[in-house]
Structures are given as structure tokens and as C-alpha cells.
Amino acid sequence: MTHSAPGRAVLGLLAAAMACVPFYGAWRFDEFHRSVAAQEAPPARGAAQVAGGQASGRRTEGPAPVVLAYHDIGRDSRSRYTVTPEAFDAQLAALAAAGYRTLSSEEFTAYLRGGPAPGPRSVFLTFDDGAHxxxxxxxxxxxxxxxxxxxxxxxxxxxxxxxYYLSWEEIGRMARSGRWDFENHTHDLHRREAVDATGRTSSALASRLWLPGEERRETAQEYRRRIEADLDRSIGDITRRGLPRPRLFAYPFSETNGHTSASPTDRTLHTALAERFVAALTNNSGRPLPAGRRAASAREVQRVEVTAGTGVRELLAEVRRWTAVSPADCPAPLGQPRSWRRDGRWRGPGLGAFTGAGPYPGPTGYATAAYRPMGSADWTGYGVDFRVAGLRESENSVGVIVRDGSLDPLEVSLSFSYVRLREHRGGRWHEIGRRTLTDASAHRVRITVEDGRTLVAVDGRTQIRQAARATGGDATGGIAVSVRNGDPDGGWPRFDSLTVRPSAGAGKDGARRG
Structure with a gap:
């Protein structure tokens, strides 16, 4: 049998193709395995000590989840952002032993949108960057x-x-396992770029960039187009792989520039994120924003950062510190000195500067402390009763801030002869009301905080009503106290007592009913 020249050519091509099939298969096999690395078995059980113990029988934590921020899990890294497998295993073992469960992105975003509480002990584990x-x-x-x-x-x-980074093949396998959700961290704005002619750099997402060829900064319109194009492309990158549309965003470097700022750049970024995501996550914030009502209103959630140096005991302590508590759980805050965060220049030990035991900042000065700023971020519908003593005419004073950390904090300042109300706006405190009191070195005060108003009563007689400027999650917050002394030859004032209670009409969690 003979074949024409064209026939012989076709047969030759077919033979060559058949000969290449094994080589092509081997190439594809090698390419796949370079895209999907082998997984390492978890550390042997008991390789790390688990601290923290079992969950207590009486759970007093509120329902808000605590958000943990990781970056990478690995070995032999000098980066403070890489946690070893052994440390990560010990941390999860401790959380499990303490009764915590982890949330999916769907559960977490449903909660932020006002859905059902995820449970008394829950954490939302997040990993930035998508490391291998x-x-x-x-x-x-x-x-x-x-x-x-x-x-x-x-x-x-x-x-x-x-x-270093995950492949799409690995991401697909992780998604199909049911253990992972995938959210947004920009397409290509996780970097710092020059923002002025001197070469000063800042986040490429949160800042208008310097255009060296034109010797100018981006215009507001150019900035908006650039960040919106990046966010839309990153969303498309994820959905084109068959993954759910991301509902959460994490700021690169946690550089937010503060969405409450009045600058056009900050407003533009906040608007672009709010149009695309339920919330943006950060490790740094100008005010406490743990997951909850306040954070949902701000569309921004603050996280507990976990690094290579975070031990199990430290992690559990941070989770407890960030866990929501209700006013009913905190009747006597002065009896919990470790639950206060000292602010300002002086951060002396304990609460002696506020209770009269000392030490003090000096012969004169000022001291302030906030009570559980993370745990009380969503407080509303509560009352504060306190008695102060050691007041001297025109020389010293005490203050109690309610709705601390909100967009509308209110300070009740008390002295020998008068009570003042001050509100915080524009970065400063402004007096908005004053009442003269019967001169006395000691006064009793009752403050009631409700949605829309604050009531102040001094010595059972003088009363002040103040309408709130903010509402909802923007107006929630706990308490802070301060003491001031201006006379080096005089004494410091003191709090003889301070108690917290749910107000009438509020539930045990401090939320307004009806």
C-alpha cells in the first residue's frame, strides 16, 4: 500500500503529536504541582502547652465576636508577622478549650448588618495578603x-x-474545603508610593499620589478613578474564579487615614469602600471599633493583631479584653483596676490617683482613665452614680465622660461650686452648660444615658438635660474619669464611689427596649 506525499505528512504529524502526549502530560503534572504545593501535617498534639483553661461555667461575655488579624503561618521566618505552625496550633487549641467557635464571612457580615448574634463566645479569624x-x-x-x-x-x-503567595489553584482547593472564605485586600494598591516632591511615601490606596512627570499630585477626580478601578478589578479577579463576591475589605498596612476626617480624600475612600463592602477591617483606629453596633455604623471594624511574639496567654487575655460586657456586668468599676486604660501623659499604676490613695502625677497635674474601652463600646441605656470628695474652691475638679469613644462623648465636670457639661467636637472640648452648686467639698451625681439624651442630677437637686447630637451606633460608648489639681499646696480630689447600672427600660445588655 502506498501513500501520497500529503498523506505521509499527515501521518508524520499524528505520530509526532502522539509522541509528545507523554511529555505534555508530564509538563502539565509538573506545572500543577508547582501551583499546588504539598501541605504539611499539623504539629503533633501536645507539642505546645495550652494555657487558659476551660470556659467558665457562667458566661458574662456579650454576643459580639472578636476579630483576630494574622498574616502568615510558617517556619524559619524573621518576620514578626509570621506565626509558627506550633504557635498557631496552640492558639486554636486554647480558643477551642475556652469554648470559642469561629465564624464564616457570611455569619460575620450578617451580624454587622443587624442579624442574629453569633453566640456568647465567637472569633472571626482573618489573614491578610494571601500568603502561601x-x-x-x-x-x-x-x-x-x-x-x-x-x-x-x-x-x-x-x-x-x-x-510566597497562594496560587489560584490552591485558593480553589481551600474554598472547596469549606474552611476558607476569600475577601478583598486590593488588586495592586498594597504598596507605598511618593505623595509629594520630597519623596515622602504613604499608602497608595489611602493617599493621592505624586505624579513626577507632571510635577503635581493627583487631582481628587484622578484619585477616585484610580482607587475605584483597582477595587473593581480585584472584585472581578475573585468572582471570575467562581468564588463569592467579597463582602469585606482589609486596609493595606491598616492605613485608613481616618474615615471621620473632613478631608476630601478620606471621604472619597470611605465612600468607595462603603459602596462595595459591608465593612473595612483595620488594626489601627482613632477610636475603639470592636465588632458591634458602633463598628457597624462606622463601616469599619478594628482587629486584634496576632504576631510571632503573641503567646497563648496574651492572646486569650486580649480576646477577653475585647469581649463585650454589659453595664449590668460592671456594677463597681473602681474595684477592677486592671480593666481601666490610663490615658494622657501620666499612666501611673492602679487607680490610686482617682481614689485618693496615690500615687499622683505630681503636686499638680491631670490624670484620666477609660473603663474597658473595647468591651463597653456598644453601651447605651445605662446610668452612672458617683460621689466625689476633696474638692477645693477653684483649685481642683473631677470629670466623668459618658458615651466615651463615640462621635458624641459628653463630659460632666464637677468642682467645689459648679457643674459643667462639655461636648467634644472639632478635636476640642467645648463647654455647653453650667450650673452653680451649693459650695461643698463633696457632691453626689447621677448620670443617666439613654438614646437621644443624657440626664444629670447633682446632690438630688440640680438637674441638666442634654440632647445627643449623634444617634444609633455613633452615640454608643462607656465611661472615663479624670481628676485635676492646680494647687501645689492643695490636695487632689477623689472618687469615694462609682457604680454603673442599666437604666430603666434597658435590658441586661444595656440596649434600649421598646
Missing amino acids: GLWVHADRILARYRMRASAFLITRAVGSHRP
């Missing part, structure tokens, strides 16, 4: 404890700089 260690190390450890997490991807980095 999430697949190699973290995934198997999550599986061990039947926990889940959310990874915030820099979508341009996916599959690049291997093996």
Missing part, C-alpha cells in the same frame, strides 16, 4: 479544630513570587 503558608500550614491546623478563617487577597499577587 495558609495552604501549606494553616489549612490542616484549622481542619484539626474544625475551625474556619477568611483570607484577604492582593489579587495581583496571587500566583506570583512563588512560593
Whole structure:
């Protein structure tokens, strides 16, 4: 049998193709395995000591989850942002032993939108950047404890700089496991760029950039177009892979520039994020924003950062510190000195500067402290009763701030002869009311905080009513106290007592009923 020249050519091509099939298969196999690395088995049980113990029988924590911020899990790294597999395993073991469960992105965003509380003890695990260690190390450890997490991807980095970043193939496997959700960390704005002619750098997301070729900064319109295009592209990168549309965003470097700022750049960024996501996550904030009513109103949630130096005991202590408490759980705050955060220049030990035991900042000066600023961020519908003594005419005073950390904090300042109300706006305190009192070195005060108003009564006689300027989550917050002495030859004032109670009409959690 003979073949024409064209026929012989076709047969030759077919033979060559058949010969190449094994080589192509081997290439594809090698390419796949370079895209999907082998996972490492989790550390042996008992390799790390688990501290913290079992959950207590009486749970007093509120329902708001605590958000934890990780970056990478790995070995032999000098980065403070890389937690070893052994440390991560010990942390999850301790959380599980203490009765905590982890949330999915859907559960977390549903809660922020006003949905049902996720439970008395819950944490939301987040990982920024999309590092390779999430697949190699973290995934198997999550599986061990039947926990889940959310990874915030820099979508341009996916599959690049291997093996540092995850590949899309690994991300697909992680999503199909049911242990992982994938959220947004920009497409290509996780970097710092020059923002002026001197070369000073800042976040490429949160700042208008310097255009060296034109020797000027971006206009507001150019900035808006640039960040919106990046956010939309990153969302598309994720959804094109068959993954759910991201509902959460994490700021690169946690550089937010503060969404409450009046600058056009900050307003533009906040608007762009609010149009695309339920909330943006950060590790730094100008005021306490733990997950809850206040954070939902701000569309911004603050996280507990976990680094290589975070031990198990420290992590559990931070989770407890950030866990919501109700006014009913805190009847006598002065009896909990470790629950106060000292602010200002003086941060002496204990509460002696406020209770009369000392030490003090000096012969004269000022001291202030906030009570559980994270745990009380969502307080509303509560009352504060206190007695102060040691007041001297025109020489010293005490203050109690209610709705502390909100957009509308109110200070009740008390002296020998008068009571003043001050509100905070424009970065400063402004007096908005004053009443003369019967001169006395001691006074009793009752403050009642309700939605829309604050009532102040001094010595059972003098009363002041003040309408709130903010509402809802923007007006929630706990208490802070201060003492001031202006006479080096005189004494410091003191709080003889201070109690907190739910107000009439508020539930045990401090929320207004009816």
C-alpha cells in the first residue's frame, strides 16, 4: 500500500503529536504541582502547652465576636508577622478549650448588618495578603479544630513570587474545603508610593499620589478613578474564579487615614469602600471599633493583631479584653483596676490617683482613665452614680465622660461650686452648660444615658438635660474619669464611689427596649 506525499505528512504529524502526549502530560503534572504545593501535617498534639483553661461555667461575655488579624503561618521566618505552625496550633487549641467557635464571612457580615448574634463566645479569624503558608500550614491546623478563617487577597499577587503567595489553584482547593472564605485586600494598591516632591511615601490606596512627570499630585477626580478601578478589578479577579463576591475589605498596612476626617480624600475612600463592602477591617483606629453596633455604623471594624511574639496567654487575655460586657456586668468599676486604660501623659499604676490613695502625677497635674474601652463600646441605656470628695474652691475638679469613644462623648465636670457639661467636637472640648452648686467639698451625681439624651442630677437637686447630637451606633460608648489639681499646696480630689447600672427600660445588655 502506498501513500501520497500529503498523506505521509499527515501521518508524520499524528505520530509526532502522539509522541509528545507523554511529555505534555508530564509538563502539565509538573506545572500543577508547582501551583499546588504539598501541605504539611499539623504539629503533633501536645507539642505546645495550652494555657487558659476551660470556659467558665457562667458566661458574662456579650454576643459580639472578636476579630483576630494574622498574616502568615510558617517556619524559619524573621518576620514578626509570621506565626509558627506550633504557635498557631496552640492558639486554636486554647480558643477551642475556652469554648470559642469561629465564624464564616457570611455569619460575620450578617451580624454587622443587624442579624442574629453569633453566640456568647465567637472569633472571626482573618489573614491578610494571601500568603502561601495558609495552604501549606494553616489549612490542616484549622481542619484539626474544625475551625474556619477568611483570607484577604492582593489579587495581583496571587500566583506570583512563588512560593510566597497562594496560587489560584490552591485558593480553589481551600474554598472547596469549606474552611476558607476569600475577601478583598486590593488588586495592586498594597504598596507605598511618593505623595509629594520630597519623596515622602504613604499608602497608595489611602493617599493621592505624586505624579513626577507632571510635577503635581493627583487631582481628587484622578484619585477616585484610580482607587475605584483597582477595587473593581480585584472584585472581578475573585468572582471570575467562581468564588463569592467579597463582602469585606482589609486596609493595606491598616492605613485608613481616618474615615471621620473632613478631608476630601478620606471621604472619597470611605465612600468607595462603603459602596462595595459591608465593612473595612483595620488594626489601627482613632477610636475603639470592636465588632458591634458602633463598628457597624462606622463601616469599619478594628482587629486584634496576632504576631510571632503573641503567646497563648496574651492572646486569650486580649480576646477577653475585647469581649463585650454589659453595664449590668460592671456594677463597681473602681474595684477592677486592671480593666481601666490610663490615658494622657501620666499612666501611673492602679487607680490610686482617682481614689485618693496615690500615687499622683505630681503636686499638680491631670490624670484620666477609660473603663474597658473595647468591651463597653456598644453601651447605651445605662446610668452612672458617683460621689466625689476633696474638692477645693477653684483649685481642683473631677470629670466623668459618658458615651466615651463615640462621635458624641459628653463630659460632666464637677468642682467645689459648679457643674459643667462639655461636648467634644472639632478635636476640642467645648463647654455647653453650667450650673452653680451649693459650695461643698463633696457632691453626689447621677448620670443617666439613654438614646437621644443624657440626664444629670447633682446632690438630688440640680438637674441638666442634654440632647445627643449623634444617634444609633455613633452615640454608643462607656465611661472615663479624670481628676485635676492646680494647687501645689492643695490636695487632689477623689472618687469615694462609682457604680454603673442599666437604666430603666434597658435590658441586661444595656440596649434600649421598646
